[in-house]
Amino acid sequence: MSKKTSIRIGTRDSQLATWQAKQVAKKLQDLGYETELIFVKSEGDIDLTTPLTEMGGKGVFTKALDDAQLNDEIDIAVHSFKDLPTENPLPLKVAAIMKRADARDSLVAPDGTGFLNDPDYEATIATSSNRRRAQWLHRYPNHNIVNIRGNVNTRLEKVEKNDWDGAIFAAAGLERIDLGHHISEYLDWIVSAAAQGAMAVMIREGDSEMEEIISQLDHDETALCTTIERDFLHDMEAGCSAPVGAYAYIENSHVHFKAIALTLDGMESYDYEEVVSVGEAGELGHSAAQALLSEGAIKVIEEMKKSEK
Ligand SMILES: NCc1[nH]cc(CCC(=O)O)c1CC(=O)O
Numbered sequence: 001m002s003k004k005t006s007i008r009i010g011t012r013d014s015q016l017a018t019w020q021a022k023q024v025a026k027k028l029q030d031l032g033y034e035t036e037l038i039f040v041k042s043e044g045d046i047d048l049t050t051p052l053t054e055m056g057g058k059g060v061f062t063k064a065l066d067d068a069q070l071n072d073e074i075d076i077a078v079h080s081f082k083d084l085p086t087e088n089p090l091p092l093k094v095a096a097i098m099k100r101a102d103a104r105d106s107l108v109a110p111d112g113t114g115f116l117n118d119p120d121y122e123a124t125i126a127t128s129s130n131r132r133r134a135q136w137l138h139r140y141p142n143h144n145i146v147n148i149r150g151n152v153n154t155r156l157e158k159v160e161k162n163d164w165d166g167a168i169f170a171a172a173g174l175e176r177i178d179l180g181h182h183i184s185e186y187l188d189w190i191v192s193a194a195a196q197g198a199m200a201v202m203i204r205e206g207d208s209e210m211e212e213i214i215s216q217l218d219h220d221e222t223a224l225c226t227t228i229e230r231d232f233l234h235d236m237e238a239g240c241s242a243p244v245g246a247y248a249y250i251e252n253s254h255v256h257f258k259a260i261a262l263t264l265d266g267m268e269s270y271d272y273e274e275v276v277s278v279g280e281a282g283e284l285g286h287s288a289a290q291a292l293l294s295e296g297a298i299k300v301i302e303e304m305k306k307s308e309k
Contacts, residue, residue: 103172242301
């Protein structure tokens with residue numbers, strides 16, 4: 001591509017998605033390319049009342065961007081990697097995974113977190129993620145979980161308006177749009193979603209020109225860690241709405257991997273933790289899923305499939 005032609009970057013129009021697309025634009029401009037942003041509305045952004053778990057889960061946030069890309073209205077699409085289904089039947093592929101930000105979940109508690117120290121207090125916590133719900137109830141069985149929908153900004157507004165005790169957000173989502181000061185506590189004990197905090201840049205399959213350009217943005221360590229996490233999620237056959245978490249990070253040339261699967265009520269949990277050298281980590285996500293499934297986590301998946309029917 002001549003550097004004069006501008007790369008059309010497709011993005012959802014939420015503040016977070018726009019920030020992420022601008023970040024990719026900046027990296028491409030640093031490499032000498034011109035860019036333009038094209039905004040595409042997704043089903044998940046338009047319908048703000050139906051819980052995500054009832055909207056069919058897969059691809060709620062990505063379908064509109066996929067269509068725009070297949071129709072050649074955009075050259076590349078910027079996604080939150082955790083929103084991308086692990087199976088993709090379309091002729092689109094991830095060409096770069098950007099360096100990951102904070103992968104942790106966080107609690108926004110407008111009146112403080114003191115209630116967490118009172119074992120008798122029946123707190124109300126908002127989240128529409130089964131993974132967050134199950135892990136929260138595992139630790140705080142007498143709390144109540146309520147659904148909350150919307151993009152990061154509208155969810156934050158709802159937390160301030162309602163009399164819930166708190167709501168759970170991806171730290172990266174708040175921090176990227178300068179709302180990190182609302183975070184009351186980082187939830188280190190919650191295993192985050194596969195690929196949380198990472199962005200993926202998609203191209204059309206066979207677009208070798210874009211592949212060459214975009215692959216320059218790929219961050220090796222993030223790619224390895226998120227691949228392990230997504231292999232795990234894929235093999236659990238769990239889908240993005242399942243009560244399943246997976247997180248890998250690299251330290252001293254070793255991959256530290258943690259995974260969890262729980263029943264929806266949080267009562268039973270299956271945990272996996274391992275440290276292996278980077279060179280031996282290629283199959284880690286697959287072997288972890290096999291281990292948890294044979295230990296009994298298959299029950300979690302069957303429960304999930306029944307609830308989706
Ligand atoms: N589920 C929606 C979504 N997709 C990506 C992020 C945040 C950014 C990221 O995790 O990469 C969020 C918001 C949230 O989970 O609170």
